[in-house]
Amino acid sequence: MIDKKIETIKKDFKNSPDIIFRKIKIKNKELLLVFNASLTRSDNINDFILKKLTNFDKKITRDNIYNHLQNVIPENILTDVKDKNDLYTKINSGFTIVIFENGAPFAIETKEDLSRGVSEPLTEKSISGPKDAFTENYQTNIGLIRKRIKTNNLVIEEQTVGKQTKTKVAIFYMDNIAKKSLVDDIKNRIEKIDIDGILDSTYIKEIIEDDHSAFPTIETTERPDNASLYLLDGKVCIMVENSPFLLVIPTFFSDLFHASEDHYQSHINVSFTRIIRYIAFAFAIFLPAFYIAVTTYNHETIPVTLLTNFEAQREGVPFPAIVEALGLTLVFEILRESDIRMPHLSGTAISILGAIVLGDAAVAAGIVSPIMVIVIALSSICSLMFSHIGMVNAIRLWRIIFMIFATLAGIIGIFFALFLLIAHLSNLKSFGKPYMYPLIPLNKKFLKGVIVKEKIENDNKRMPILTNKNYTRSRL
Amino acid sequence: MKKIIILFTTIFLLSGCSYMDLEDLAIISAIGVDYDNDKFKLSAQVMDTGQVENGSMEEKSIIYESEGETIAKAIRNFSEKYPKNVYFGHLEVTVLGKDIVKNKISDTFDYFMRSPEVRSSGFILISEEDTARKILEPQNEKPNSFASEQLKSSLEGATKRNGSVNDITFEEFLSNYLQKGIDPVVPLIKLNENQSENKSSKTTIENLAVVKNNSIKKSLNDEQSIAYNTINNKYYDIVITPKHDGKPFGALLLNPKSKMDVKIENNKLNVNIKIKVETKLNELDEKIDPTNPKIRNSLNSEIKGELKKYIKSLINYCKDEDVDVLGIGNMIYKNYYKDYDKYKDKNLYDIANFNISIDSKMYRFGKIRKGAA
Numbered sequence: 001m002i003d004k005k006i007e008t009i010k011k012d013f014k015n016s017p018d019i020i021f022r023k024i025k026i027k028n029k030e031l032l033l034v035f036n037a038s039l040t041r042s043d044n045i046n047d048f049i050l051k052k053l054t055n056f057d058k059k060i061t062r063d064n065i066y067n068h069l070q071n072v073i074p075e076n077i078l079t080d081v082k083d084k085n086d087l088y089t090k091i092n093s094g095f096t097i098v099i100f101e102n103g104a105p106f107a108i109e110t111k112e113d114l115s116r117g118v119s120e121p122l123t124e125k126s127i128s129g130p131k132d133a134f135t136e137n138y139q140t141n142i143g144l145i146r147k148r149i150k151t152n153n154l155v156i157e158e159q160t161v162g163k164q165t166k167t168k169v170a171i172f173y174m175d176n177i178a179k180k181s182l183v184d185d186i187k188n189r190i191e192k193i194d195i196d197g198i199l200d201s202t203y204i205k206e207i208i209e210d211d212h213s214a215f216p217t218i219e220t221t222e223r224p225d226n227a228s229l230y231l232l233d234g235k236v237c238i239m240v241e242n243s244p245f246l247l248v249i250p251t252f253f254s255d256l257f258h259a260s261e262d263h264y265q266s267h268i269n270v271s272f273t274r275i276i277r278y279i280a281f282a283f284a285i286f287l288p289a290f291y292i293a294v295t296t297y298n299h300e301t302i303p304v305t306l307l308t309n310f311e312a313q314r315e316g317v318p319f320p321a322i323v324e325a326l327g328l329t330l331v332f333e334i335l336r337e338s339d340i341r342m343p344h345l346s347g348t349a350i351s352i353l354g355a356i357v358l359g360d361a362a363v364a365a366g367i368v369s370p371i372m373v374i375v376i377a378l379s380s381i382c383s384l385m386f387s388h389i390g391m392v393n394a395i396r397l398w399r400i401i402f403m404i405f406a407t408l409a410g411i412i413g414i415f416f417a418l419f420l421l422i423a424h425l426s427n428l429k430s431f432g433k434p435y436m437y438p439l440i441p442l443n444k445k446f447l448k449g450v451i452v453k454e455k456i457e458n459d460n461k462r463m464p465i466l467t468n469k470n471y472t473r474s475r476l
Numbered sequence: 477m478k479k480i481i482i483l484f485t486t487i488f489l490l491s492g493c494s495y496m497d498l499e500d501l502a503i504i505s506a507i508g509v510d511y512d513n514d515k516f517k518l519s520a521q522v523m524d525t526g527q528v529e530n531g532s533m534e535e536k537s538i539i540y541e542s543e544g545e546t547i548a549k550a551i552r553n554f555s556e557k558y559p560k561n562v563y564f565g566h567l568e569v570t571v572l573g574k575d576i577v578k579n580k581i582s583d584t585f586d587y588f589m590r591s592p593e594v595r596s597s598g599f600i601l602i603s604e605e606d607t608a609r610k611i612l613e614p615q616n617e618k619p620n621s622f623a624s625e626q627l628k629s630s631l632e633g634a635t636k637r638n639g640s641v642n643d644i645t646f647e648e649f650l651s652n653y654l655q656k657g658i659d660p661v662v663p664l665i666k667l668n669e670n671q672s673e674n675k676s677s678k679t680t681i682e683n684l685a686v687v688k689n690n691s692i693k694k695s696l697n698d699e700q701s702i703a704y705n706t707i708n709n710k711y712y713d714i715v716i717t718p719k720h721d722g723k724p725f726g727a728l729l730l731n732p733k734s735k736m737d738v739k740i741e742n743n744k745l746n747v748n749i750k751i752k753v754e755t756k757l758n759e760l761d762e763k764i765d766p767t768n769p770k771i772r773n774s775l776n777s778e779i780k781g782e783l784k785k786y787i788k789s790l791i792n793y794c795k796d797e798d799v800d801v802l803g804i805g806n807m808i809y810k811n812y813y814k815d816y817d818k819y820k821d822k823n824l825y826d827i828a829n830f831n832i833s834i835d836s837k838m839y840r841f842g843k844i845r846k847g848a849a
Contacts, residue, residue: 295498300565300595307503307566308523314499321497407495409487415486420480 001033001101009034012088018459019091026053029060032099035110039094048073049096062103069108077109089166113137118144121260123223124387129264133222134244138168141239141246144224145172149231153177153190159190161204165197169204172227172246177467179234185431186236186249201240205247210429214397216390217430220253226260232473234466250430250466252437254450256391257281262453271452277385279449284383284395285421288329289402290416291375292321297410313369322407324368328376329400331358336380437465477839485816502560503541506624508608509547510573511580517543519609520562521624537614537623547587564594569624569631570646571601571665573608582690585650596647599631600664602685604692610677611665623678631663631681639702639714639729641681657805657816659688661704664695686799695799700793702800703786706732706751715758718782720775726837727779738807738816738828740815745828747804755779756840760847768844772838780834787832795825804828 011021022033031053035045051070058064070078079095081087081104087097094111100455121133134141136271142156157171169190173183189208198204205218221227222244227237230248238247245335248255257277262270293312302310317324331397335354342350359377363370382397405413428435438446446463448454460473506521522542540558544550554562576584588594603611612623635643644652652660661684668680671684684704685695696704705711709732717724733752738745757766757775764771794801805825809816 296495299496299501299503299563304503304505304523304566304568307498311498311501311503314497317499412487416483419483439559 001318002030002099005032005099010241012084014092024050026056027060028103031060031065032095034091034099035096038089038303039092039112039114040096041112042109044112045096048108048110049098050241059435062100062106065098065100066106071416073108079107079109081105081107094135102244106317124221124223124226124260125266126259126261129260130223130225132224134224134239134246136242136244138170138239138241140199141224141244142170145227145237148224148228149174149378154231157187160185161193161195162198163196165199168241169198170239172231172239174231174234177232177234177462177470179468181467182249182431183236186238193457198240199242201238201243201245201247204238204240210431211427212371213424213428214390214394215253215425215428215435216256216388216394217251217435218427219248219255219388220245221248221260222246223260225263229263234462250436252433252450253428253432253435254438256386256388258450259387265452267455267463274452280382280385281395283378284385286414287379287382287407288325288375288399289417290323290411291372292403293406293410293414295321296407301411310371313371316366317369318367320407321372322403324372325376325403326400328368328372329380329396329403332376332380333396414422432467438463480604487581495564496561500561501563501689502554502558503563503566504540505566506569506571506612506627507564507567507614508571508573509576509584510607510609511575512543515543515545516547516550516584517541517609518547518554519612520554521612522560522562527706539612539614541609541611547584548591551587564591567595568598569601569627570598571603571608571611571627573603574605574613575607577602577604577692578666581687581692582653585653588646589650596646596650599628599643600646600649600662601627601631601681602662602687602692603665604685606667610667613678618654618805627665627681628654628681634681635657635705635710636712637714639705639711640683640698641701642684642705642708642710652803653687655805655806656805657800657809657820659686659693659799659801661696661801663688686797686801688799693799696790696793696801700790703783703790706753706783707734707736707749707787707802709734713756716779716786720778721762723761725757725775725778726760727775727782728756728758729779729783729836730754730756736802736807738804738811740808740812745804745808745819745824747828747830749830749832750835751787752835755836755838757838757842762847765846766841776836776838779835779838783834783836784832791825791830795823798823800824 009019009021018036018038020033020035020037024031024033033045033049039052049069052069053065056065056068058068066078075300079090081090081097085108087105090107091097094109095107096110097105097107099105116135118135120131124133132144134144146154148415153175155171155173155175159169159171161169168213171183171186171190177246186208190204193204193207194201195207201220205220209217211217211251221230231237236249238249238280240247257274263273265273294307295314301308316322319327331354335350335358339347339350339354359373362368383392383399386392386395398417401420402417404412405417407413409416426434426436426440434440436438437443437448443463443465445461449459455458462471462473464471500525502520502522504520505523508519508521510517510519518541520542522538522540524538540554540562542557543548551562570588572581572584577589588596601611611627614623627794631641631643632643642661644660644662649660649662652658663681664683664685665681666680668678683695683697684701686693702714702716703715706729711729711732712726713730715726715728717726719725731754735748735750737748739748740746755776760766766772766775790801800806805816805819808819808824
């Protein structure tokens, strides 16, 4: 009888080697334990099943054992198995199935912890503030947020997406702050997803986004402190199983200028840093274009001493400015890409090669002018100031667009490209919310709050675009 | 998409500049205009930079020369002789030579006003005795120095701290030249005699000449120039030397705030000149205490008297030469348009009634009190 059952399961699992069948004999009665060796922890099987059954003195029936185990196992990890499919799903989720000759089988959770521990954030570094980051473990991630917001107003709604991967997707929001309409919209969009597998939160992000722009309209964060802060603002977070990045909805353009560090420093210093970030953004996008414009069309816009300086450096360079600029940008992007893919150990070699060989030698060989190296390097470094990779790439795209327009029509071309950029940005929406808020539509109070940082006690109101329930932070 | 295409085409219609790589340009910082044998002769000072070698950059001053029947033609003729394109976007000084001054002065202006490539915010200088070519010639001792930079900085310095000249830009000059009822002043430049003795400076910028009806009138002397600059609020601080008890003392005039207005009442022309100036004692060769209110007041009134003398001298000059440097005619044209025809051909400085009020305050006396003499 039991052997027959073994055969059926073996056949359904296509003789998979990691499915283990273990027969136990108690008082001449046979039990069968089925589990997946790679997903279960043998200690758990010992503790929860085998040890508890050694001194079992009642009659061996399914119900007797089920009731006994329910009394002696500390956690509620004992569940019934509904049907065959459920049985297989449970085996694949790390459960151990107890099968009897007579009577329905039941399952006991004996999962092995397969994820790495909570570590420091890698992409959103900060000097002060909490140092923990999300991991690939769903339960740990929920815990990291739960331990920061200890109220039952934090709602977690779970859905399963992906026909094959059956990935858990959780929507986080504060019931007493977030707008119901926004939450419903997100839930609807996730329900409509029709896909075989979700391997990371970026899958969800790309499917549910409003506009497909180079600029990120949904921010991702790996910091639980950031996520908690956004939740308290009335935003909605989406957590995806096996992904260390949470999605934050909606995201405004100004959010990309804020680093997690900002929340833990004095408001005076942060205001200064933010202004530097806006200048860096302008440098990153405009600088090469402006240099091309002044050296090819608008020579009169810069002081004559600077102009003669540029002229002396350009002397002998065989290419027009745009070819020089695009070439250097390409080299820089290749260096950056190979640096990201490289293992850490060879990273230094790349830096040396890039800095000395490509930079210095190219100038000495007369292929590029030194001033162009400065311009491209400065604008590239400025773009790396932003921790969000989507933002860095968007800046790169627009930098090239600006350079091309500067080559076509000089400073007028730059203004045309600026016009396109502003039109593009103000047209973007993040889940129906204007991307440029609070600049467009204008809200003076919050505009000040995003450009510089206000003192925490003065920053006591929530944006009306995100909440319609509790505007004042302290009154809840 | 359609909109974007339309906008994109307009940027090519709107932009007037053409693509020009920087290394193909000859940046001209000063241009001299001469006239000889019915031809305009141009001498352009080019800021040429050698290639960078070992991080050091060598700047050379080169003079490009060309001639043509019109200035536009002469400028195009540069390309016959020189490889680079001349570029006037950074023009800093325009020098008009002696032959231009004598017969063709107004013929020179049209090209500079019409061409959008020429920057007109540079300075203008006139040489009555020498050709512009000679003025722009680099000094023998410093072959790499740019004449334009020296001319520019000495002109600015002399205006701000001496008051005897005026750093009028080409634009201002043309605007005054073309307006009704005002005659523009222009600084004169001449080569220093005995250049072997005076090695450090080749040229002197001295005095203001007045241009009227295509010719140069007698130039203003130092006192008249100071009066002109005081009324036009031009300088920052200058020194004048009034006399107290027959002995000259140095007084510094700071930041003049002057106002001039013209009123016609009962067919009488009244010109009110109000001058407000701070003064500072700079040098005193008498053993008196200037902080004593009595002495201070007497010194102050001497300064006022001196300044008034200068202004009267300027007015007399205008009367004698029949020029209108202060622009009284222009003010009548702007404020009493109907009466302008009546006054147009009259010598305004003869018939006008001048009310000059000077308000000066002396409250700084330097580090010591009594005169040291």
